[in-house]
Each structure stands twice: as structure tokens, then as C-alpha cells.
Amino acid sequence: MTIHMETSGTRNTGAATPIAAPRRVEITGTSVAARLFGWGSRLTVRPVIAAWATEPRLPWPACLVDAVAGALPGLAGTRNTSIRLPKCRAEWIAPTDRSTETDGRAVLYTHGGGFMAGGLNTHRRLAARIGRSCRADVLAVNYRMLPRYSIDEAIEDGLDGYRYLLGRGYAPQDIVIAGDSAGGFLAFSIALAARDRGLPLPGSIVGMSPLTDLDPTGKLAHPNVDRCAVIPAAALRRLVESSDRADARRGGSDRISPVDADLRGLPPVLIQVGSTEMIVADAELMAQRLAAAGVDCELQVWHNQLHVFHIVADAVPEAARAIEAIGTWYDQIVSHRSEHATVG
Structure with missing residues (x-):
């Protein structure tokens, strides 16, 4: 594994001073396991998603994926407790080892799955790994999903989860909002909604292969449009159509994508993405706009990794290292904040 820092901006903790560019870190080297999962995904996951995009109105059992994943054991050394938020379920993931100090x-975690698949079961181990890496308890939100509910309702569920953490006494600066893929869209949207509702901002945001722009134009024009091992181009258009229909049933929506929002004042952000996935277009654009808004942002591009490669951390070494890197980055943010407070 080789790490190469291409560009570097001055570290900033959220002031609206423009940063020339986000810190871009290229992590090269691809294991055999990563290549095998990439090929396997291209042969299995991508065709299934493509079939859905061709006939989206068929009764696809999206919930079956999460139900089957329920057979997976939780991460060793953690305890999972069901939580009820105002309009959805959530899960509390905490370490059982008393020597593990949180x-x-x-961490407030929102799972991926195109706003319409996945759930607590599919992402339980990933969320627990992130909590362990950050030495934090985790609240994973089982937000309401398309096509029955709108993305706005998913954001509201995430905001309820954030309020829950604040109500339990967690200081906002000690809360990380994290999400993968569509969950990354929600992570940014929840932080922005908290700011706009007068709630204190979280201490940091982490996006793993985050979708940040519902407009598919940039992604469809990117060279990775045919290289992505997970997402076919047609799925992006179908996602927008499904979201538009859900919004129409609620009388419309004034929601904008995170890339188009006023990003000034957001806390430090870490974005991790695979170099060959289509979502790299969103990751790069979001990082650029965060930097332009004066937000401290680090963009890590992992060579030849598939979309949300983190979820296969049990088998792919780069995935495990990426999750460890989240904890390392977060410790640096906390350390810098403490040093700044001491100097102040």
C-alpha cells in the first residue's frame, strides 16, 4: 500500500475562510481479495441492480436483503440494543469490553442502499467497526425509505437520531455523523438540517463513497460510468424518478443536494471513495465545494476499490485499513480541537 498526498489545504475547523483545495490522499495498491470482490460484484450485484433499473415497478423484494443479512452475527465485543425513535427504529451498538473506553x-450512522434497500442488519458490522475505530458508541438509524417514503422523511429520521444523542448527554462536538452511499447524502443533509433548525453542529462528518448529488449528469459524464463494479448508469435515473414520485405524493419538496447547499460552517469532513466507482464524481465535487466554503476536508481515494468497499472489511484488507483510517483522522481532529482550545 502506498499513500500519496497530492494537494494540501490549511487545516480549518469550520471558519468560512476559503481553502485552496481539499487535502487529496491517494492510496494505491490492490490486494487479490479486493480484485476478486470487484469481479464478483460486476458479475452479481451490478446485473441485479441493472435488472431493477430496467423494470423498477416489478415487486422487487428490497427488504429481503436486510432480512437475509439478519443471520450475520454482530461484531465480537459489541452489544446491540433496539431503540425506538419517533417514526423509525434504530440500534444502539456499544462495546461490551470494559477496557474499551468510548x-x-x-457515531450517528445512516446506511446506504439507494434510499430503498439495506438496513440495520446489512450494515451492523460496518457501523460497529466504525464505532470501534473512533472509540465511540453508535446509533444506527433504520430510516424510512423509498418508494413508500421520501428522502425528506429519511432526513427527519436522521435528525431525530441526532436529537436522541444530544438528549443522552453527548456533547455535539463529540458526535460524528457518518454514512455510506445514500447514507452519505443523509449524513451531510442531517448536519445541514441541524444547522438550519438551530441545533448545534456535530463535531465531524464522514462519508464513505457518498452520494452527494441527486442530479446524475456529472456521474454519467465521468469516465467511471462503465468501470463501476456496482452501480449501472440506468440505476441513477431510476433513483431520481423514484424520489420525484415520493416527493410528489407529499406535495413537492424544496430539498437540494448537499453539493448545492450553503456549506459554510460545517465541521471537518472525511470522504473516502474507490478510484473506479462512479460516485468518485460526487466525492470530488463535494470535496471541492467544501474547501471553497472554508470547510476542512480530506478526500481519500483508494485505488481500484469498489463502491462502499468498507462493507467487506472481514475479507478485504484495504477495507479494514480504510475503517482504521477513519479513527486515525478523527483522533487528529479531536487532538487539533483540544490544542486550539488550549491555545485559546
Whole structure:
């Protein structure tokens, strides 16, 4: 594995001073396991998603994926407790080992799955790994999904999860909002909604292969449109159509994608993405706009990794290292904040 830092901006903790560019870190080297999962995904996952995009109105059992994943064991050394938020379920993931000190930290986690698949079961181990890496408790939100509910309702569920953490006494600066793929869209949207509702901002945001722009134009024009091992181009258009229909049933929506929002004042952000996935277009654009808004942002591009490669951390070494890198980055943010407070 080789790490190469291409560009570097001055570290900033959220002031609206423009940063020339986000810090872009290229992590090269691809294991055999990563290549095998990439090929396997291209032969299995991508065709299934393509079939859905061809006939989206068929009764696809999206919930079956999460139900089957329920057979997977939780991560060793963690305890999972069901939580009820106002309009959805959530899960509390905490370490069982008393020697594991969480330092009063918490992760609010929103899973991926195109806003219409996945859930607590599919992402339980990933969320727990992130909590362990950050030495934090985790609240994973089982937000309401398309096509029955709108993305706005998913954001509201995430905001309820954030309020839950604040109500439990977690300091906002000790809360990380994290999400993968569509969950990354929600992570940014929840932080922006918290700011706009007068709630204190979280301490940091982490996006793993985050969708940040519902407009598919940039992604469809990117060279990775045919290289992505997970997402076919047609799925992006169908996602927008499904979201538009859900919004129409609620009388419309004034929601905008995170890339188009006023990003000034957001806390430090880490974005991790695979170099060959289509979502790299969103990751790069979001990182650029965060930097332009004066937000401290680090963009890590992992060579030849598939969309949300983190979820196969049990088998792919790069995935495990990426999750460890989240904890390392977060520790640096906390350390810098402490040093700044001491100097102040």
C-alpha cells in the first residue's frame, strides 16, 4: 500500500475562510481479495441492480436483503440494543469490553442502499467497526425509505437520531455523523438540517463513497460510468424518478443536494471513495465545494476499490485499513480541537 498526498489545504475547523483545495490522499495498491470482490460484484450485484433499473415497478423484494443479512452475527465485543425513535427504529451498538473506553464519543450512522434497500442488519458490522475505530458508541438509524417514503422523511429520521444523542448527554462536538452511499447524502443533509433548525453542529462528518448529488449528469459524464463494479448508469435515473414520485405524493419538496447547499460552517469532513466507482464524481465535487466554503476536508481515494468497499472489511484488507483510517483522522481532529482550545 502506498499513500500519496497530492494537494494540501490549511487545516480549518469550520471558519468560512476559503481553502485552496481539499487535502487529496491517494492510496494505491490492490490486494487479490479486493480484485476478486470487484469481479464478483460486476458479475452479481451490478446485473441485479441493472435488472431493477430496467423494470423498477416489478415487486422487487428490497427488504429481503436486510432480512437475509439478519443471520450475520454482530461484531465480537459489541452489544446491540433496539431503540425506538419517533417514526423509525434504530440500534444502539456499544462495546461490551470494559477496557474499551468510548471517551464520551458517539457515531450517528445512516446506511446506504439507494434510499430503498439495506438496513440495520446489512450494515451492523460496518457501523460497529466504525464505532470501534473512533472509540465511540453508535446509533444506527433504520430510516424510512423509498418508494413508500421520501428522502425528506429519511432526513427527519436522521435528525431525530441526532436529537436522541444530544438528549443522552453527548456533547455535539463529540458526535460524528457518518454514512455510506445514500447514507452519505443523509449524513451531510442531517448536519445541514441541524444547522438550519438551530441545533448545534456535530463535531465531524464522514462519508464513505457518498452520494452527494441527486442530479446524475456529472456521474454519467465521468469516465467511471462503465468501470463501476456496482452501480449501472440506468440505476441513477431510476433513483431520481423514484424520489420525484415520493416527493410528489407529499406535495413537492424544496430539498437540494448537499453539493448545492450553503456549506459554510460545517465541521471537518472525511470522504473516502474507490478510484473506479462512479460516485468518485460526487466525492470530488463535494470535496471541492467544501474547501471553497472554508470547510476542512480530506478526500481519500483508494485505488481500484469498489463502491462502499468498507462493507467487506472481514475479507478485504484495504477495507479494514480504510475503517482504521477513519479513527486515525478523527483522533487528529479531536487532538487539533483540544490544542486550539488550549491555545485559546
